[in-house]
Amino acid sequence: MTPGMTDFDLRRVDENIYEIPQDGEMNAPARVYASEDLLDEIRQDKTLEQVRNVATMPGIVNHSIVLPDGHQGYGFPIGGVAAFDAEDGIISPGGIGYDINCGVRLLQTSLDYDDIRGKEETLVNALYGAVPCGLGKGGYLEIDKDDLRGILEGGIEWMVENGHARDEDLRRCEENGRLPGDPSKVPSEALDRGVNQVGSLGSGNHFLEVQRVADVFDKDASEAYGLHENGVVVMIHSGSRGLGHQTCTEYLRRFEKTYPDRTDELVDRELVHAPIADEIAQDYRDAMYASANFAWANRQAMTQAVRHTLDRVFGGVETSLVYDVCHNIAKKETHTVDGEERELLVHRKGATRAFPAGRDEVPDVYANIGQPVLIPGSMGAGSYVLKGGERSLERSFGSTAHGAGRLMSRTQAKQDFWGGDVQDELRDEDVYVKAESGATIAEEAPGVYKDIDEVIRVSDELGIGEKVARTRPIANIKG
């Protein structure tokens, strides 16, 4: 076996469904949703060990899950889902991640691809100038700490009230862009980090990308989502920035100090957790929800930057929100377990909610279709729009994948790829990429990601997230 590779006796349950049977310290089986090809890649790192570790957590309902884009994370695998009773269960900061409400939003514009051909370079430079990227570049929106508390309390509602969002933006966000957070539970050092970051992209795999709709697979759903072939859309992938990171960091440490014996017994320290009935757990939940509100406001502020930039470059452009999804979050949701409805706290870490038609949480405009599910791919392969799958509720607590999933470390990527070459090769395919550092481009080269087509095929076949449309990149900015 290669270093880091894990070998488990996986039982095949059905096509694209495998299971690590409950054994030893496990409180439930661990379920893997993957094809044989994806499973071969998943076996190359510690993903299976991590999804098994999650199954050792107390009170886990049904099974620990890893989705088709799963790869090694810390504590939970990326692409991990786990549910616990909302009253008697636990909450785990490591099951949500440091980037609370990291997520994706998609904007549709009144532009067609032909409208922007020949102006891509101007466009990518204008967007790069408008949206702060990387370390220490500030935010698009200048606010003070009173405003920040308003954002933590109100999320997109605050943005609407203060002229930074439209009513329809609010209705097209998961949870309407607001969870019941409590700003007073957010650590003061998190406020310090967040106050100048509203409307900033960050680094790593975060990006802002102008795309064109290349393929439509489901005409009715595409029409409902406002997507048509060669229509220009904009995808934004970012999260709660330093505010969310600091909130997770501090509560993880508070959990450790509050429950030292529980921490000592953990198979992985990042799986630290607390009973949701305990005061510290509720404080964390309320701070996490407030951080989620900050993330929505952050993506909304960048939306305003995009609106102004498109208008400045092309004039008279109408830009509206298709949808905004979280993929690092824990939320209270109702699910059917063993034939009974239960209130569960569903943890999704690198996993997207994918509710089908019929769920109250789906916005009215998409009520007959199901919620849009936004899955970004690499700069070369393009991205997908899915709709919540009919079988997602029974199979994955209403969840599907969140991306292509990395294959290669950033260190290896920088050895295998040269940023300038990647940029030139993408340019030959009419994709314009802008980042300050060549290393950033090399680290996110198309070759470091899994085959997103296979991830989507498996999601679609499983019926957890069904194909609607595929987009191709035109211009991409990275931090």
Added chain:
Amino acid sequence: MSYEVLGHTADAKLRATGATLAEALEYATRGFAEVVGADGLEPTDEVRVEVETPGEDVEALLFDYLARLIYVQDVEGVAVVDAEVESTAEPPRVEATLSVAPVRGGLLDIKAPTYNEMVVETDDGSWTVEAVLDI
């Protein structure tokens, strides 16, 4: 003694060694700077930080020290380039003078430290620290 940046599927992993815990943390700081892209920048200022984790282990100290570097970068608007460190494992304590440079374009914004694959160990007169940073 030295540091290296190791492969990790999604994030960045550091390994640093030193004759003392303090020296290992100094090398870890240089590794941190390399991940950020700040290695080679000319320091123009210093920031003093103190971290202690009474009653806890040395891993908690390393976690909190790395978290402090990230906090300083975000709030002070600087990039950490190097450090002079004084440290004890018992009680777990770090006092460090960070050499910092003004932020320029193209630097990586690290999200957080993690406990994933974290190692702090001493053997035969040397210290080794390993940590994965969430990026």
